Amino acid sequence: MSRGTRAPRAVRAAAVALALAAGTVVAAPPAGACACGGLVDGPAYDTSVSSETAVLQWDGTTQTVLLELDALSNAPEVGLILPTPAPAEVALADPEVFRELDALTAPRAVVSDHRWWPELGFGSGSDGAGGAAGVAVLGEVRLGPLDVTTLGASDAGSLGAWLTERGFQLPETIQTALAPYVQDGWSFVAARLAPEEAATFDGTLQPLRVTFPSSSLVYPMRMSAVADDTQSTRTYVLADHRVDRVDPTAEAYEPTVRFAGRVDPATVESAELAALLRAGGFVTSHEQVFTEPGTEIVSDFVFAPAAADVAYTPTYSVVADRRIGPFFAGPVLAFAGVLALAVLVIWSGRRRRAPAPTLAPRPAGA
Template sequence: MKQLKWLISLSMIVLIIVGFASPALAFCGFYVAKADASLYNKASQVIIAREGNRTILTMANDYQGSVKDFALVVPVPVILKPEQVKVGDPKIIQRLDAFSAPRLVEYFDPDPCNPQPEYNQLPMPATRGVQTLEEEKRQSDSSLGVTIEARFTVGEYDILILSAKESDGLETWLIQNGYQIPEGASALLKPYIQQGLKFFVAKVNLEKFDQNGFQTLRPLMMAYESPRFMLPIRLGMINATGEQDLIVYLLSPQGQIELTNYRTVKIPSDQEIPEFVKEVFPGFYKSLFTKAYEREQKKVAFLEYA
């Protein structure tokens, strides 16, 4: 018997959120660029590992444009320190992508006299403690209500952590510092400022980028403690030229993670299918996903793997 079904792994969920030309989901930050550079975000992959109040967020982007004078702005709930930010290995995302990729599997009836152990009987992995991090010296620009809470370099990125009192002030500060802000940024920045969020600004250090011979930007990782469990993604709409893909890998040692502000729809992965599909599975799955996407009017999050 052949079925379209996913392998089960402890506490892993991958959500595929596809196609949002109208206001909906996109990447968790927006790109800013100096001069007239055009940077567009069409597909992104994000890993969120969550345990208690601790979150580790990894961001990888499929952007179009030159890395010269490129920057990324992402709302974050706390002031990040150098120890909390690192450059990730692209192979991590590639591994998760391959591990959770759609697959066609074949099942045979098990031997009832030789039962296999249940997943919940397997030992759980050990967890590590977290050390408290020291605070960075703060600098401020009181005229615009913008404060530089931290400034440091990680790998090929120069990092700023900003706080702001008004979205217009933050937009003005970025413009005064040589960044061309996408149209509509101020309106979308406002609710994040009202929630008291900070702004993680990552800019490419071209000298280090060139010295290391990088061809593409590596993922950025950040770890922080906060009761807020969220992925601020509406800002990514600013860079959209059409529909976008966002793949989110959610990892937790406790149960299944679900969205609270978007309806979650499961891809039908428990169906028996004809054997000839084995030879045309890639095209078959793409058609299945597209049909489900269109049936849901392109306004839901898809649970593709759990």
């Protein structure tokens, strides 16, 4: 399967990113791997993920992921292959979920000092539901401009052949990275822009919601180990309580907590986000950067309840202006002080120059 677009421009593959687990923001190399799976194009083209954001929720048996992806590509066809622990159901997601979560978890300004004076300075392929031996087509759905297929595979070679027949040009690194997921019995989601939509594709697609059975809260990350460039990830987990990363990758390289705290569903505008928060209102977000993915990424991401629901909101220091009306308070108060001093000096000078009062002579005999 493949996705196509004529324009060598930013391809927002949000819908193609078909979530597979936790939320992330990812920078990925051309025709290689990203945290969400394998990004593939033709052998003579360059395709890279510029950003990826996803939201993860798990109810104990079923995992739900919303994911949005931006990419850059000069390829006429580009696609993404995503492993999931079990066959997935796919639907469109509300992009406002991502906008609101980003705003809710953004660092808060904290006043650390005040500025009384102004700063004085100067500058600063072919379609079909048929499958080869070892590959089973578990489901197909049309979502807007996308054709989405859910696959099962018992053999990595057969999966690679099936994908190649449908337009995916798989580098050897991607085929190698798919093999462990096949061995573990995972399923795969493949998406492409429908051929009739290619001429009108403008580079923006709505994000997707992917739901699949899972025995644990997991974000498939192993495919990113074949990436050549730095991988940056951000995960949003919505649950009843705070969660921690408990996988071998986190043990070796500790992720950074971006945000942890409860969010009231009544405070958000997106109906989809409100529903997710009603099912699990504690939001935990982790960030992690891998400069050497091949050695630093050694496992999928796995999440488990934390020991306590310790809230954390990132902050940054700002200097607040002290003003009186539209003016900085320093100059205003200084001017007022100088003016008061001048009035006092003038008043004192006039008092010293004034003639002494004369007393009228007392009457005789007084």
